[in-house]
Amino acid sequence: MAIPLHHLLILGGLLFCIGLVGVLLKRNLIVMFLCIELMLNAANLTFIAFARQLSQMDGQVIVFFVMVLAAAEAAVGLALVIALYRTRQTMDADDLNLMKL
């Protein structure tokens, strides 16, 4: 029994929107970070769905690339968050406004 394409696309779209809204509304840097991961995985899901629909491997290959990128991003991002926490003693994104004009 095959899951129709549009089900997968709708699921991917929903996950992406949840991630986006999370990034925009949450203040905690860790949670924002998780939301970005969610958006990346929503994109992955869409790639897989199309790869299966079109019977081509390209989408799956790209998913691997995205996962590698996500891992690298997680390493750098978490390092930054820890460095920030050490200097500023805060996890709140709104407190990090030194660049304000």
Add this chain to the structure above:
Amino acid sequence: MKELLIWIPALPFIGFLLNGIFGRRIPKKLVHWIACLTTGVSFLLAGIVFFRFIGQPATEFSFQYFTWIQSGAFRAEFGLLLDPLSMVMALVVCGVGFLIHIYSIGYMWHEGGYYRFFAYMNLFMASMLMLVLADNFLLMFVGWEGVGLCSYLLIGFYFEKKSASDAGKKAFIVNRIGDFGFVLGILLIFLNFNALGFPEVFAQVAELPVEAGYGLLTAIGLLLFVGATGKSAQIPLYVWLPDAMEGPTPVSALIHAATMVTAGVYMVTRTYPIYTRAPEALFWVALVGSVTALFAATIGIFQRDIKRVLAYSTVSQLGYMFTALGVMAFSAGIFHLMTHAFFKALLFLGSGSVILALHHEQDMQNMGGLRKYLPVTCWTMWFGTLAIAGVPLFSGFFSKDDILWQAFAAPVPHHLIFYILGTVAALITAFYMFRLMILTFHGRTRYPADKLDHVHESPRTMTTVLSVLALLSLVGGYVGLPAWLGPNVFKHFLDPVFKYLPSEQQAAAAHHHSINQELMVTGIAIAVALLGIIVAWVLYQRRHVTPENESSLGWLHRLIYNKYYVDEIYDATVIHPIQRTSESFLWKVFDVGIIDGIVNGYATLSRALGIFTAQLQNGLLRSYLGWVVVGSLFFVIFILFFWSA
């Protein structure tokens, strides 16, 4: 000859470059050696070219050196023209210029900016020779502007003195007005004849008939004459020349008496094919010339500054030359130009010698009786005075008499008016020149007695030059004897230049007037000269009138002493309105309001935009992200709905 000719203007230019670039670092002696050697060799070359030229049967050589400007169909060649007219001019410019360079060694030795002075003088020589040797209007214009520039630089030579720098500016601006007419004339020539070279243009002009009334040639002639009035100091643009006496005296002699101011006379003579076919333009030339001759002579009567008298005298003598041109006596005009170059250079240099001896005293009220202290200056200046006054046997007598006779006998309408104006001017000339000489060298000494010990004759370089010029003032006229006395070699030499005269005027020129009439004109000329001399002698020698007690003449003296208030009238009618408009409208409304308004408006606008967009930079990570999302959405929507590849 082609190779020699180019060096005549090139050598002084090289001298200018050497002195201009290295003059500050090399010794003063080397400076004047460079300056005098370049002009001297240039004079020598002019002499060699002259003797080769008279040995040739041809009378006109047009040498093309290279293409100067090429733009589309327009071409301007760098070419020099050698014919009797340019030959005479080149010899006069080189000769007088060389003498004045030598004189300047003595005069300028103690002045600052020695190298600057000689560099400018050399540049002037180069420009002036370019002007007289050029074979097209454009190249002539380069020389024309070059001499204007040097005139400005040298009038303002003592630039730390405000009156000198003002006089320089005045000369430059007044000349610009004239140049404007000159440029328009050149443009009109180019539009209608599609050529700028003298031979090409004149060959086309020669095909045209003599104009009745005002036409194209008259328009060109009048516009060129506007240029000539500027450069040659004629009414209404003469006002700069008397002020130009602020410059060092050798400059006054070389530029503002002997050579540069005759550029207008030369130019009108050069373009004679245009003028002879435009009787209306010619009438204006003669009228302006003769009125200027009289007008300026009257101003000379009561001036107290020795150089100013000579300045007005120059304006007046230039008027004579234009009168001659206006009655189509071109060779007489050039003849007077040459003799005037000799005796006026002499008079100016003599006055310079006096001024130097009296430590820059120029007021004749404080002179008198200087004959004992400055013997050489005194007798050489007497030669110049007798020449300019038209005393027989001196050069000025022959040239002035020739002009008066030609004006009397000219085949043009109204020529008797010009003759009468010229004769009255001759009377006044004799008067004011004798007044100058008596007030300076004779009578009682009015110079402070305690300073008289320091008054002594000028150095040898200066007195030698004065003597040479005195000799030239005496014998310079014998090349152009009147018909009743002998052959007119000068006119005969120049005649080939005037080959494009309209046929009817050639016929008129060939028409002989009786010798008796000519003798009568000569007699009248001698009589008025003597009358002027006697009046001056009685007043200033016998009755010891001084400039101080001339003012007892009341309003007449005031009117003339203040130069008929012409400067004041120009001030009120031209300069003041321009200044007022510039200040109240151009400055305070146009510049401040509109120009600055636009610039400041842009600044205010970008500042407001900046304040608005700066609010986006609020430091909130989430709002930045929000803008990224909005931007991405915009692109997605754009590509989905509006993109049509």
